Amino acid sequence: MSSINIHRAKWVLPIVQPPIENGAVAVANGKIVRVGTYDNLKEKGIQGKTIDHGEGVLMPALVNAHTHLELSALTGLKADNFVAWLKQVIEGKFSLHETIRKSAERLSYQILKQTGTGLIGNIKNSPEAAPASEVKEVSFFEFLGFNKETAIKRWPIWEEYLKKYPEALPAAHAPYSVHPAFLQKIKQIADERKQIFSIHIAESEAEVEFLLSGRGPLYDLLTEKGFWAEDFTPPQRRPIAYLASLGLLSPRTLCVHCVEVNEEDVSTLQKCGAKICLCPRSNAYLGLKDAPWPLFKKSGLLLCLGTDSLASNTDLNLFNEMVFLLEKNAFSASELLEMATWRGSLALGQGNYFGTMFPGAHADLLFIPLPNKTTLSALAETVIYTGAKGNIRWVEDGTTAG
Numbered sequence: 001m002s003s004i005n006i007h008r009a010k011w012v013l014p015i016v017q018p019p020i021e022n023g024a025v026a027v028a029n030g031k032i033v034r035v036g037t038y039d040n041l042k043e044k045g046i047q048g049k050t051i052d053h054g055e056g057v058l059m060p061a062l063v064n065a066h067t068h069l070e071l072s073a074l075t076g077l078k079a080d081n082f083v084a085w086l087k088q089v090i091e092g093k094f095s096l097h098e099t100i101r102k103s104a105e106r107l108s109y110q111i112l113k114q115t116g117t118g119l120i121g122n123i124k125n126s127p128e129a130a131p132a133s134e135v136k137e138v139s140f141f142e143f144l145g146f147n148k149e150t151a152i153k154r155w156p157i158w159e160e161y162l163k164k165y166p167e168a169l170p171a172a173h174a175p176y177s178v179h180p181a182f183l184q185k186i187k188q189i190a191d192e193r194k195q196i197f198s199i200h201i202a203e204s205e206a207e208v209e210f211l212l213s214g215r216g217p218l219y220d221l222l223t224e225k226g227f228w229a230e231d232f233t234p235p236q237r238r239p240i241a242y243l244a245s246l247g248l249l250s251p252r253t254l255c256v257h258c259v260e261v262n263e264e265d266v267s268t269l270q271k272c273g274a275k276i277c278l279c280p281r282s283n284a285y286l287g288l289k290d291a292p293w294p295l296f297k298k299s300g301l302l303l304c305l306g307t308d309s310l311a312s313n314t315d316l317n318l319f320n321e322m323v324f325l326l327e328k329n330a331f332s333a334s335e336l337l338e339m340a341t342w343r344g345s346l347a348l349g350q351g352n353y354f355g356t357m358f359p360g361a362h363a364d365l366l367f368i369p370l371p372n373k374t375t376l377s378a379l380a381e382t383v384i385y386t387g388a389k390g391n392i393r394w395v396e397d398g399t400t401a402g
């Protein structure tokens with residue numbers, strides 16, 4: 001039988017249950033065995049070596065549910081508006097040398113690890129296997145092709161990649177960059193594979209204008225780049241209603257951004273049970289609106305967090321994403337910690353295996369030292385601010401297996 005380590009700390013934050021004072025987590029083979037008070041674990045006869053981490057909190061590593069590490073070299077983009085930025089990304093990607101792309105990507109994995117992230121949802125346009133990294137990854141292979149002829153040409157290559165990597169999940173870029181017939185085909189494949197389908201949706205006013213009228217800056221960009229689809233009829237619907245009309249919303253749909261969302265859209269999302277990934281600092285970076293946080297907060301929808309890429313964010317530190325929302329009074333500190341851990345795991349189709357301390361979950365654990373007199377009521381907020389300052393340490397034992 002494998003040996004058990006009992007990690008004790010002043011506080012344990014299991015996420016799926018309230019914080020435990022004088023808490024302990026029993027770990028074997030890189031998996032959580034049991035969580036409770038230290039005394040309780042001892043009473044239950046859990047035998048093992050005790051590692052006392054002292055004043056501070058043990059918590060699951062973070063889950064960054066939406067990023068694009070392949071864009072890591074495109075830092076410092078500045079644009080007056082969303083569509084001008086998008087144009088810079090398209091051009092930057094085409095001219096990016098593979099060596100530079102890959103070295104920036106590798107650095108991003110290291111930074112994610114240093115800032116406490118244990119699992120990422122990573123969007124890829126250049127499908128390839130996830131590199132050996134200490135950060136676990138759910139890869140999304142993203143399809144792009146608004147013009148039908150282009151989409152038909154690209155489709156077999158994309159489908160081949162998905163077959164080659166059965167664990168990779170299907171993603172569509174956005175409603176203005178994927179032909180509607182192909183949006184439906186991608187979702188169909190995701191459903192056949194019982195996998196999560198991800199799409200950027202309702203991110204900008206330009207997207208709303210484009211879907212309502214077929215005109216505006218996105219139409220101008222598509223025509224300029226030769227991507228326009230002659231057979232496209234504007235659906236005259238807002239983004240969420242458009243996805244619903246194509247049958248793309250289901251509990252296995254991960255809607256990324258959801259900024260341009262009204263009450264009716266929220267009720268559509270609720271009916272379909274779709275999941276939402278908020279990327280608030282990316283939205284702010286691009287001068288977009290805030291997502292309707294109060295509506296989402298009371299909706300009961302599954303909410304998780306992503307940094308998006310370094311092309312639209314200053315860093316990939318998910319603690320900073322929480323600080324941003326905390327300072328906007330959008331959510332409570334406890335809600336944010338749940339969004340940045342367990343909810344991300346659920347949104348990526350990883351169930352209770354990440355971001356929690358359920359027995360059997362991966363023991364990817366962080367220790368965050370806290371001031372001696374941290375009270376229960378201040379705990380979650382103190383954890384977020386201390387984590388954002390980089391004052392974190394990985395519990396090494398937790399990642400040795402599994």
Ligand SMILES: [Zn+2]
Nearest residue numbers: 068200308309
């Ligand atoms: Zn994105």
